[in-house]
Amino acid sequence: MPLFAVLFWCASVAAAAAIDVKAAVLRIDYPTLLPISRYDLRPADLGFAGAMLADEDNGTTGSFLGHTYETTHIAVPPEEADVALERILADGTRLIVVLSNAEDLLRLSDKAAEVGALVFNAQAPEIALRDDQCRRNLLHVTPSRAMNADAVAQFAVWKKWGDWFLVAGSNPDDVALADAFRRAATKFGAEITEDRTFEDTGGSRRTDSGHVLVQRQLPLDTQDADDHDVVIAADESDYFARYLSYHLWDPRPVMGAGGLRPISFHGAHEAWGATQYQTRFEELTGRYVQPEDYDVWLALRVIGEAVIRANTAEPEGVRDYTLSDAFELAAFKGQKVTFRDWNGQLRQPILLYDGMITVSVSPQEGFLHQVSPLDTMGLDRPESQCTAFE
Numbered sequence: 001m002p003l004f005a006v007l008f009w010c011a012s013v014a015a016a017a018a019i020d021v022k023a024a025v026l027r028i029d030y031p032t033l034l035p036i037s038r039y040d041l042r043p044a045d046l047g048f049a050g051a052m053l054a055d056e057d058n059g060t061t062g063s064f065l066g067h068t069y070e071t072t073h074i075a076v077p078p079e080e081a082d083v084a085l086e087r088i089l090a091d092g093t094r095l096i097v098v099l100s101n102a103e104d105l106l107r108l109s110d111k112a113a114e115v116g117a118l119v120f121n122a123q124a125p126e127i128a129l130r131d132d133q134c135r136r137n138l139l140h141v142t143p144s145r146a147m148n149a150d151a152v153a154q155f156a157v158w159k160k161w162g163d164w165f166l167v168a169g170s171n172p173d174d175v176a177l178a179d180a181f182r183r184a185a186t187k188f189g190a191e192i193t194e195d196r197t198f199e200d201t202g203g204s205r206r207t208d209s210g211h212v213l214v215q216r217q218l219p220l221d222t223q224d225a226d227d228h229d230v231v232i233a234a235d236e237s238d239y240f241a242r243y244l245s246y247h248l249w250d251p252r253p254v255m256g257a258g259g260l261r262p263i264s265f266h267g268a269h270e271a272w273g274a275t276q277y278q279t280r281f282e283e284l285t286g287r288y289v290q291p292e293d294y295d296v297w298l299a300l301r302v303i304g305e306a307v308i309r310a311n312t313a314e315p316e317g318v319r320d321y322t323l324s325d326a327f328e329l330a331a332f333k334g335q336k337v338t339f340r341d342w343n344g345q346l347r348q349p350i351l352l353y354d355g356m357i358t359v360s361v362s363p364q365e366g367f368l369h370q371v372s373p374l375d376t377m378g379l380d381r382p383e384s385q386c387t388a389f390e
Helices: 003-017 048-065 078-090 102-113 145-158 172-188 208-221 241-246 274-285 291-310 315-322
Strands: 020-028 068-076 095-099 118-121 138-140 163-169 191-198 230-234 254-256 261-263 350-353 358-362
Touching: 020 048, 020 078, 020 291, 048 068, 048 274, 048 291, 068 078, 068 291, 078 102, 095 102, 095 291, 102 118, 102 138, 118 291, 118 315, 145 172, 145 230, 145 254, 145 261, 145 350, 145 358, 163 172, 163 241, 172 191, 172 230, 191 208, 208 241, 230 241, 241 254, 254 261, 291 315
Parallel strands: 020 068, 020 095, 095 118, 118 138, 163 191, 163 230, 230 254
Antiparallel strands: 261 350, 350 358
């Protein structure tokens, strides 16, 4: 082919592929108690920082194809969430990443579906969202409680710590996490030898009186437990689990919501090229990455990959490509991540983090699956009651 023809063809392809990608990150800020540790204070740009890095990453590749990426960041209290979504949709944005609880996420997803918008869940871990409450226009980037519980269970079983002492909080999210751990124990052949509830009495978790109260209470509440190898903590409320490791009656490893925790990403993770991700994030934001930042970054990178490969920013086109066998994305976790086409959950390894380093990564060696070892964590196809993706 003559040179001028090649140049003409390249220019034509570039012109045809030029796409302006508009997305939005909607974060709902709920009233919450301060965390136990000041290290866990929420930064003002939580989630939005990951979006900024994703726009840079998408733009680096997309610029060669004439693509541009513009992401709007909106943080609102719960009572303003619907109005915020209406503004986003009125602006013509149809690709939306949401950081919210499950109840708000479902309502917002249903509103978005009315105009054909695609929603990415970057925070809500509820199993039901991937099960009988799934939505056709809702994809889940953040891991479910089942995935996190299974990741912990696999490591405990791999270590031959098969006897568990389950200590659960009394709040609804704690109860849901405890149920996920009970399910994981059954799934992987562990035994819960003792199952106890630690009541949230509403006291301070950070003041001197708060930690002294927990310090005095925990040994008494954990004494005389049946023989166990490990303590599994179910405490999404962040009330007591961080104190467990040094306040148990019997000294045992702690896993779950305290001690060794399942997490999508953290600021000390360096394997599989993650150091360059961390460096770029810190240069951009001046702080370490949080899981919400990573989950938002990953959601927008999913969009960017679909736009580049499928040459479309239309919600239906993005959805179809991400759920297809052709989709895969590098995520600094040692293997490509993909979506489950039966419930819209992103398959991904789960990091097990002790507050300083990545201790291990699940799925663990020896846990096999006919499709992917990643499907050993969370709802597998036969377990999911989701019908919206059929």
